Amino acid sequence: MFQAIYYKFVESPILLRIFGIAVFFIVSFGTAVHFIEPDTFPTIFEGIWWAVVTASTVGFGDFAPKTTAGRLLGIGLIFAGAGFLSAYFINLAAAAVTSQNALREGKAAYENKNHLIIVGWNERTKEIIDHLQTFSISRHIVLIDDSLRTNPYSEKIVHFIQGIPHRDEILQKANLKNAASALITSDPNKNEMYADMNSILTLVAMKGSSPSLYCIVEILTNDQVINAERAGADEVIQTNKHASAVMLNSIHQEGASTALTHLLDPLNGGLLKTMAPEPDWVHMSFGELAINLLKERVILMGIQRAENTMINPPLAVQILSSDRLLVIKH
Structure with missing residues (x-):
């Protein structure tokens, strides 16, 4: 059992290992100082509080050992616990910098969905x-x-x-x-x-x-x-x-490329979409549906039927349920 715990500890990330060792020292020294000087540290929690303050080199001074044994314990905590806490925060900062560099340099994996x-x-x-x-x-x-x-x-x-x-x-x-x-x-x-x-x-x-x-x-x-x-x-x-089609249009009609660019520019409101016909539209004529859609600020441009795309077909062409409508809408 102890061997399995040891192997899990060794295989864990270095930040977790350093933090675990620092916590072990703080709890151990805090508990020990309570038993060495029960009058100065009436509870184990107060001993742990002193150990945290000492190991982090903050030194509030609200608790301090008075005996030689207690002070020797404090010296040992400063050398051991403070070193591990410093190593923990140094590695934590290094990990943050490494992670940021990995994101900027394209080395980090993406973990979200629907992207x-x-x-x-x-x-x-x-x-x-x-x-x-x-x-x-x-x-x-x-x-x-x-x-x-x-x-x-x-x-x-x-x-x-x-x-x-x-x-x-x-x-x-x-x-x-x-x-x-x-x-x-x-x-x-x-x-x-x-x-x-x-x-x-x-x-x-x-x-x-x-x-x-x-x-x-x-x-x-x-x-x-x-x-x-x-x-x-x-x-x-x-x-x-x-691109060739746009150029040909410009040859036959000057300014056609500019018009097409504005027509298809999403920022200009020209979002080209295909949509399935609603049940009420089936068997309507192309001309009739185009007039109805204009009332909703939707421009009907053509019909995709199987492998064929009909741009501006005859007005009498009927809409089928299997068609895809080519429209420009917001």
């Missing part, structure tokens, strides 16, 4: 994080990146993890299995094909660890879109394709 994991640090990531902070209900963000050495944000906003995102130990640090969703951005420092390969590799690692995790992945080349979908991507963002 958003963002892979890759770039200008797009910065814009996303900045915008998310403006929402009334913001989800905590875990940023995984191999190029950064310190957290670019406060730990209250972003929990930074430094490392290669497709490694299991890094995903475990990010508490992947308890995350709500993940966004994998493309590395701007690599060529497009190599960047897509890394994004898909990270996607495979995430889906392998947590198949139910909702994953959004940024893909730059058209050829890799199918591979991202095969790897389990719930959404594929084709950045180059979207």
